[in-house]
Amino acid sequence: MNLTWHITKKDLTRFRLPLAGYALVLIARVFLGVALRAGGGTDAASFSRVRMYLLLGVGLQALITYALVAVLMHEDATVGTQVFWRTRPISGARLLGSKLLTLALMFGVLPLLVDLGWWLSCGFGPAEIGAAARDVLLWQAALVLPALGLAVISDNAGRFFTLIVVGVGLAAFTGLMRIAYFPSPETVTWNLLQSRLWVALAITAAGLVAVIARQARARSVSPAYAILGAVAAVVPLILGGWNLDFVSPWQEKTDDSSAVTRAISLSLSAAEIQYDRETDQPNSARWLYVTLKAGDFPPDLALAPLTADLVWSARSGVLRTSDASIDYINYLGYNRQEPVRRLLGLSATRVDAETQRWQEAMAAERQRRFPKIKRTPSRPPEELRRLATLRFALRGTAKFEPPSTPTHPELTVEFALGRPCLLAELPLAATGRITRGPFSMRVADVENYKYNAPKRDGLPVEFEGRRAVLVETQPADSMLISARNLFRVGPADALSPDVWLLTRDQGEAIWGWPTNRTALISYVDGVQITWRTAVVQEPRVIRDGHWTPFRAGWDRQVTLAFVRYEPAGWFRRTVSLGEVDESR
Amino acid sequence: MNIIETHQLTRRYGRTEAVHELGLAVPAGSVCALLGPNGAGKTTTIKVLMNLLAPTAGEARVLGVDARRLGPAQLAQIGYVSENQQLPRWMSVRQLLDYCRPLYPTWDRELERRLLVQFALPESRRLGELSRGMLMKAALLASLAYRPRLLVLDEPFSGLDALVREELVRGLLEVSTAGDWTVLVSSHDIDEVERLCDRVAVLQAGRLRFNEPAESLLARFRRVEILNAAEGAVAEPGWLKWERAGSLMSFVETGYAGDPTERAWRERFPGATLSAQPMSLREIFLTLARTERAQARKGAAA
Numbered sequence: 001m002n003l004t005w006h007i008t009k010k011d012l013t014r015f016r017l018p019l020a021g022y023a024l025v026l027i028a029r030v031f032l033g034v035a036l037r038a039g040g041g042t043d044a045a046s047f048s049r050v051r052m053y054l055l056l057g058v059g060l061q062a063l064i065t066y067a068l069v070a071v072l073m074h075e076d077a078t079v080g081t082q083v084f085w086r087t088r089p090i091s092g093a094r095l096l097g098s099k100l101l102t103l104a105l106m107f108g109v110l111p112l113l114v115d116l117g118w119w120l121s122c123g124f125g126p127a128e129i130g131a132a133a134r135d136v137l138l139w140q141a142a143l144v145l146p147a148l149g150l151a152v153i154s155d156n157a158g159r160f161f162t163l164i165v166v167g168v169g170l171a172a173f174t175g176l177m178r179i180a181y182f183p184s185p186e187t188v189t190w191n192l193l194q195s196r197l198w199v200a201l202a203i204t205a206a207g208l209v210a211v212i213a214r215q216a217r218a219r220s221v222s223p224a225y226a227i228l229g230a231v232a233a234v235v236p237l238i239l240g241g242w243n244l245d246f247v248s249p250w251q252e253k254t255d256d257s258s259a260v261t262r263a264i265s266l267s268l269s270a271a272e273i274q275y276d277r278e279t280d281q282p283n284s285a286r287w288l289y290v291t292l293k294a295g296d297f298p299p300d301l302a303l304a305p306l307t308a309d310l311v312w313s314a315r316s317g318v319l320r321t322s323d324a325s326i327d328y329i330n331y332l333g334y335n336r337q338e339p340v341r342r343l344l345g346l347s348a349t350r351v352d353a354e355t356q357r358w359q360e361a362m363a364a365e366r367q368r369r370f371p372k373i374k375r376t377p378s379r380p381p382e383e384l385r386r387l388a389t390l391r392f393a394l395r396g397t398a399k400f401e402p403p404s405t406p407t408h409p410e411l412t413v414e415f416a417l418g419r420p421c422l423l424a425e426l427p428l429a430a431t432g433r434i435t436r437g438p439f440s441m442r443v444a445d446v447e448n449y450k451y452n453a454p455k456r457d458g459l460p461v462e463f464e465g466r467r468a469v470l471v472e473t474q475p476a477d478s479m480l481i482s483a484r485n486l487f488r489v490g491p492a493d494a495l496s497p498d499v500w501l502l503t504r505d506q507g508e509a510i511w512g513w514p515t516n517r518t519a520l521i522s523y524v525d526g527v528q529i530t531w532r533t534a535v536v537q538e539p540r541v542i543r544d545g546h547w548t549p550f551r552a553g554w555d556r557q558v559t560l561a562f563v564r565y566e567p568a569g570w571f572r573r574t575v576s577l578g579e580v581d582e583s584r
Numbered sequence: 585m586n587i588i589e590t591h592q593l594t595r596r597y598g599r600t601e602a603v604h605e606l607g608l609a610v611p612a613g614s615v616c617a618l619l620g621p622n623g624a625g626k627t628t629t630i631k632v633l634m635n636l637l638a639p640t641a642g643e644a645r646v647l648g649v650d651a652r653r654l655g656p657a658q659l660a661q662i663g664y665v666s667e668n669q670q671l672p673r674w675m676s677v678r679q680l681l682d683y684c685r686p687l688y689p690t691w692d693r694e695l696e697r698r699l700l701v702q703f704a705l706p707e708s709r710r711l712g713e714l715s716r717g718m719l720m721k722a723a724l725l726a727s728l729a730y731r732p733r734l735l736v737l738d739e740p741f742s743g744l745d746a747l748v749r750e751e752l753v754r755g756l757l758e759v760s761t762a763g764d765w766t767v768l769v770s771s772h773d774i775d776e777v778e779r780l781c782d783r784v785a786v787l788q789a790g791r792l793r794f795n796e797p798a799e800s801l802l803a804r805f806r807r808v809e810i811l812n813a814a815e816g817a818v819a820e821p822g823w824l825k826w827e828r829a830g831s832l833m834s835f836v837e838t839g840y841a842g843d844p845t846e847r848a849w850r851e852r853f854p855g856a857t858l859s860a861q862p863m864s865l866r867e868i869f870l871t872l873a874r875t876e877r878a879q880a881r882k883g884a885a886a
Contacts, residue, residue, distance in 0.1 A: 006686050084670055
């Protein structure tokens with residue numbers, strides 16, 4: 001161990017200046033994160049600019065990582081006959097151990113040390129720090145491992161770069177050949193995609209580890225070239241053509257997480273495809289809308305979509321696809337209304353007679369002017385709650401012709417349940433910050449505005465509003481692999497915290513998303529920073545000959561509630577869609 | 585006991601055979617010069633011995649171990665200096681020594697200090713800033729200070745001026761007298777090697793021409809001139825560079841054995857005047873190299 005550390009010390013001395021540069025990049029990224037949290041969020045442009053700097057920082061960090069890994073390994077190259085260490089009493093295993101130790105210090109310990117202060121300043125506790133550290137380490141390993149695999153079979157920067165180009169070129173060539181000669185007639189389900197990614201990842205990691213371990217004791221690089229060449233050639237084929245879904249059988253053993261979720265039923269409400277058999281080209285893109293309704297659902301929990309996989313057999317083939325998006329009717333907030341209202345202790349919405357008249361008049365006017373647009377009320381009726389509309393993009397390239405005879409496509413959907421809990425509530429009247437553990441929200445700016453439109457038919461189309469700029473900080477979802485989160489929305493994301501605009505004396509709770517003008521998200525080493533605006537507006541009416549807010553002093557009554565959702569279970573159901581309506 | 589032994593050692597680069605069935609033995613305690621023209625296979629042989637290259641066929645044993653299995657235990661007893669070795673040029677001389685010292689349990693601090701003074705090496709200067717001569721001295725110092733049982737030098741004098749060569753040779757001579765070391769040195773600088781070595785191995789076109797003590801080699805080579813030799817005399821096997829100009833005939837005798845050889849010449853050339861001059865290692869080497877080249881040309885023409 002002493003000699004291993006002795007070699008590591010030599011390398012750290014050798015690369016102290018590049019390492020300092022690397023540390024500066026890490027610190028600069030954290031500094032940008034601090035700037036975003038502290039004061040960079042007052043306007044979207046400045047947030048976007050800082051976010052772009054952060055992306056550049058990520059690119060620069062990756063570039064420096066590759067360069068540092070290469071020069072570190074080339075310092076004591078494992079190929080060539082002129083290297084110093086080969087004639088000294090240093091075994092290949094010791095050298096590899098020393099290099100791995102150096103890499104762990106450079107790309108593991110150093111980023112964690114830099115990030116530790118950042119995480120603590122964001123209010124992260126041990127659990128959040130552990131999760132963020134794991135993500136950072138996995139991300140670093142994903143960068144370092146390929147660079148290391150190529151560095152051990154090269155002895156200078158030119159050859160290293162050539163190997164990168166050849167590897168990428170070979171992978172691209174294989175991928176293109178596969179597309180050209182073995183086109184896939186279908187898109188893939190989440191689980192199949194996940195299976196492919198696992199296999200590709202396992203093959204890549206195994207190939208790289210084999211090459212690295214082999215070069216520690218071997219002299220010839222030809223077998224290493226063969227291994228990496230095979231990996232570069234096989235992985236695109238796996239990603240495009242592997243058809244064994246081993247994730248689904250594993251998942252089917254665990255369809256429900258608890259007795260509560262087992263009691264929930266899921267039924268088909270409607271299924272409709274945007275397709276005109278007479279006029280549409282066979283390969284034209286189309287949309288499939290499926291509406292599902294959850295029954296026997298606990299009122300204190302919110303429903304959040306995770307994944308949906310559609311399998312549709314027809315003479316022209318089997319279409320397997322995952323959802324492009326899962327939308328709740330108009331507002332996702334619908335299904336969160338009830339549990340959040342319960343949480344916040346809001347009484348039933350109280351509407352005075354004059355307001356009621358005004359709302360009805362507005363609704364009638366909208367209906368008269370835009371009769372074809374379906375309107376949903378701002379407060380959902382009970383029957384609209386727990387309805388999920390799933391929208392599938394059936395791509396033109398899928399070459400799938402929906403059968404004229406119904407074949408009952410099957411849909412497997414997965415939902416998470418979340419129990420809302422209030423992180424904090426603060427008035428919308430002024431700027432401020434609330435922090436609860438790793439979650440914080442800053443009202444970075446508040447401004448009042450007025451909206452005037454031509455008066456039509458005596459109806460007041462004039463509003464005044466208040467726009468708040470919110471900067472939220474929370475632990476980021478895992479970017480890399482976790483048990484149920486790989487390349488899918490995932491429970492954590494589906495149950496991400498949200499903001500509610502409350503008018504307590506009216507019993508009114510409006511979900512923050514519908515009033516969003518812009519939402520920008522940035523990630524800094526396990527911390528998600530979201531910039532967005534929340535707007536609440538009040539109609540203006542003429543009273544005593546003057547334009548005045550409909551409710552006097554409305555803006556002082558509005559508060560912002562920051563709500564997060566504790567995971568409370570998840571369930572998966574398979575639903576037969578029956579006959580799918582074709583319509584425009 | 586032989587510190588280095590090779591049996592039927594062959595190394596090919598593609599279709600080119602750099603070393604052909606080499607059978608080399610270097611006894612313990614000897615200073616063996618590995619001589620040969622460019623491309624003879626000297627460096628390849630040394631790289632195989634140091635496990636920097638794998639043999640294509642045959643076997644090489646160093647310190648009693650198959651060269652392919654040389655590990656830290658053996659390498660801790662071997663010093664290696666090569667003109668081609670990539671030293672960590674970012675290090676200062678001091679850093680190089682500090683880095684190497686813990687690797688060797690037998691490192692001799694006193695010897696290190698002595699050699700530093702003798703080689704006049706600037707400790708704080710980076711290797712990359714040193715002249716070629718200084719760099720070789722630093723490499724030699726880092727390979728001598730642990731008193732290796734075997735010192736392998738691959739063209740250590742290449743490109744050095746006479747003064748530095750002299751310093752290096754003197755350093756090697758002094759160190760070699762201090763212990764029972766074995767040295768294998770390949771070099772073009774035969775004059776320097778001649779002062780060091782007590783054994784000579786000559787490689788030509790990847791083949792070992794001979795490998796014997798320097799004393800015996802110098803004893804059996806003679807430059808012979810025969811005045812008034814009879815007409816029609818032809819060269820015999822073992823005579824190299826045979827020439828005749830008028831009544832003067834000259835050749836290099838490769839099997840000179842003193843009086844018996846001279847008696848044989850007199851019987852063969854009665855009445856002729858004979859003179860047999862000892863040859864230096866350099867002359868022997870050049871004679872062998874030229875003869876080899878001439879034979880290669882003749883073979884190519886045929």
